[in-house]
Amino acid sequence: MENSATDGSGCAGTRQTLGTRMQKTRLSLTRHARELTAEHGFSGFTVEELCARVGISRRTFFNYFPTKLDAVFGHADDGLPAGALERFMEARPAGTTGISPTLLGDLVTLVLEQLSVDDAEIRGAHGFFGILHKEPELLERMMKIGPERQAEFTAMVAKREGVAQDHSGIALLLHTLQFAGIRAIERYLESPEGPTLAEEFLHVMSQARELFAQDLHHDTEHTA
Amino acid sequence: MENSATDGSGCAGTRQTLGTRMQKTRLSLTRHARELTAEHGFSGFTVEELCARVGISRRTFFNYFPTKLDAVFGHADDGLPAGALERFMEARPAGTTGISPTLLGDLVTLVLEQLSVDDAEIRGAHGFFGILHKEPELLERMMKIGPERQAEFTAMVAKREGVAQDHSGIALLLHTLQFAGIRAIERYLESPEGPTLAEEFLHVMSQARELFAQDLHHDTEHTA
Incomplete structure (x- = not known):
């Protein structure tokens, strides 16, 4: 898989x-x-x-x-425009050791490509995931397929970065990007006259990024 | 609610x-x-x-x-030790305008309190959420109760911070903290001889925080 x-x-x-x-x-x-x-x-x-x-x-x-x-x-490969994943896999800067300094930016680019499909597609997919919980058969499949695809994608990103395939930081980042994407779609569909979907996504990510820049602990200066 | x-x-x-x-x-x-x-x-x-x-x-x-x-x-109030939520609500520094500079730290403290219950409790809750998807009735309730409790908690944190009750950055941060908590529990239960649950949680959060410190865009220096 x-x-x-x-x-x-x-x-x-x-x-x-x-x-x-x-x-x-x-x-x-x-x-x-x-x-x-x-x-x-x-x-x-x-x-x-x-x-x-x-x-x-x-x-x-x-x-x-x-x-x-x-x-x-749907097929796992159909969630992204043709070639997007290949471009992401090849975007790691040559000569990097450990996590690429461009990983977040590369992933943001990938999500923006994913969100660049036409409005009908966005509405269709969003509508489907919105009604899915009402049908036990669909919900059961979703509970299986969702974590599977997430684990696959985490393993793929981890492979690019040369780290353990269940790297927690990467798993968390991907999960957060997914949630930000859904959130952006919700905001976008609520006010179609407002910012573009890409702008909504970058807005949500920027807000989260500012919060993550705060200290993890109260009593220490440097926690990363 | x-x-x-x-x-x-x-x-x-x-x-x-x-x-x-x-x-x-x-x-x-x-x-x-x-x-x-x-x-x-x-x-x-x-x-x-x-x-x-x-x-x-x-x-x-x-x-x-x-x-x-x-x-x-279970009751929504039973997920946290007595008084933890009250302490969180009162921890906002006096005289702050906008998001508190201690918000991430205050939330981390809250999660650490939540994770400080005994091992039997952690195992029981984790085991329950692990089998839940096998029972349509439980899964259906979870799909309802999960987002409801998340929205309630987002609204509560937003109230403390004096921002819109569906603030995307806060919603994203809480979602990420929850995912980090689950991830930490998984890692902890896999190797009970290893780091403590609190250490696992802080480790996952630190990894994610480093990734979030990267640039959102490749072509700009400052994106926040």
Whole structure:
């Protein structure tokens, strides 16, 4: 599983050879599966109905996803624009030992790329995660898939940095960036006339960063 | 609901008059309800069986919790040692405008108090949250109660600081502290011979804090 995220730096693995048209179809399946879930509930539509919306056959569906549940959660690679992860993995400054001094900036760039998809996509995904807790089957899968993907991504970043794959600082940072992203989307959707999604995200991150710059202890000057 | 957290600064509200013995009984109900859930599953025991373990009557049970589900999640006030929240609320330095320069330190102190309960309590709570996702009824309640308690606590901290009750920086900081606490508990339980739980927590926080000190952008020097 970890492979799906880490083998992306140029080698012609099977995942990388997935054509643009196939990737569009896969993404379209997930979008429509989420729409149908919002409209009818997860058990309120069939794979056939989903296929009809996307314009593919039931047989073709199984080239993309093993089950309807997998389609609605989407493929791990579809959460980011093409090449974003590869660019992140290659952005570590040459000659660095230990954590890159640009790690936070590189991760912020990655999140900004993730947030740069069109508004319909943002709304669709946000709406889906908003109703997910109402459906036990979806919630159960989420509780499994969420931590798995987070652990995979932590391991990938840790690999880039050459530190232990469950490095707590990195795990915490990624968790915080994810929360900041969700928060930014909420703020953005609440006032569409206000700042852009990227501005909202940077605002939330700046606020948190200022708070983190405070002392951890009252009685000491230097705690880092 | 917000009241349960904010009216604690000395006034003799009904919550504060709960005697020490009653608080012990309430806590004991939650501990045993979690133990029984771990042993038999949530639907594998009755309120009567729970009461028998704690040594109270079924009638008395309802003075503490309206349902078995409420007992297993516990009372919001029982997550912290007595007085900890009041001390936090009163710790804001007099004469401060805007966010206190000691906010992070005050919150770290609060988490350290929260983590200072005995090992059995830590293991019990951690074990419960670890099995929770296996029981749809528990998971559903958790998805409701988790964000509610988080929003309440954010509002309380924001009130202390005199900022908007959904202040993003504070929400993010609290979320991160919670994640750091869970992470510290995991590390601590994995190697009981290693550092103390407090040391693990401070270690995780220090690592994250170093990462947050990096620049948000590559192209600017000052981003905060």
